[in-house]
Amino acid sequence: MELCHELPSAGHQGMVRTMAKVKTRYQWYRMTSDIKAFVATCSVCNKNKKPNRYGRCPMINYHAGSPMERVHLDFMGPLPKTKNGHENILMLVDQFTKWTECIPLPSQTAEVTAQAAINEFFSRFGYPFEIFSDQGRNFESSLFKAVCDLLQIHKARTTPYRPSANGQVERQNRSLMDAVKMLCGPTAR
Structure with a gap:
């Protein structure tokens, strides 16, 4: 888990991306809960990342229909x-x-x-x-x-x-x- 989360090339990604990296190489019983607990207790992530907060009213979305629009x-x-x-x-x-x-x-x-x-x-x-x-x-x-x-x-x-x-x-x-x-x-x- 440390190799897939804490190396500079890994960039301390969240639980989903760390899980995807670990799944490509390893598998064990209760892997999801272990990785979730590991990422949640990462001190570097807790010091630097902000919590996700969502607005009360959705913004008006503009959807582009093609590349370079x-x-x-x-x-x-x-x-x-x-x-x-x-x-x-x-x-x-x-x-x-x-x-x-x-x-x-x-x-x-x-x-x-x-x-x-x-x-x-x-x-x-x-x-x-x-x-x-x-x-x-x-x-x-x-x-x-x-x-x-x-x-x-x-x-x-x-x-x-x-x-x-x-x-x-x-x-x-x-x-x-x-x-x-x-x-x-x-x-x-």
């Missing part, structure tokens, strides 16, 4: 600076396929953001029909709007001060930060 963008950072000088991560998530790209960047300026989105994501997967982001200065700049107009991409944005409106990418941010915290320790943000 709607791509969500968001930044994580600033994080500790890497050897290459990167301290931000641009997260791009395709809503239909849930494909996630994490692009390390030195800053969050509009120029760097637009260049990374085009060179690292759109050049490989094609241009999306719609980009959905928060109201950060980099995404609302005239340069980013001009790029969207030039590439005929519809630009949509979230409600101010409401990160849950861009839930697709916020959930990926949380998953990535959980894995980073498990690898680096509880001091990472």
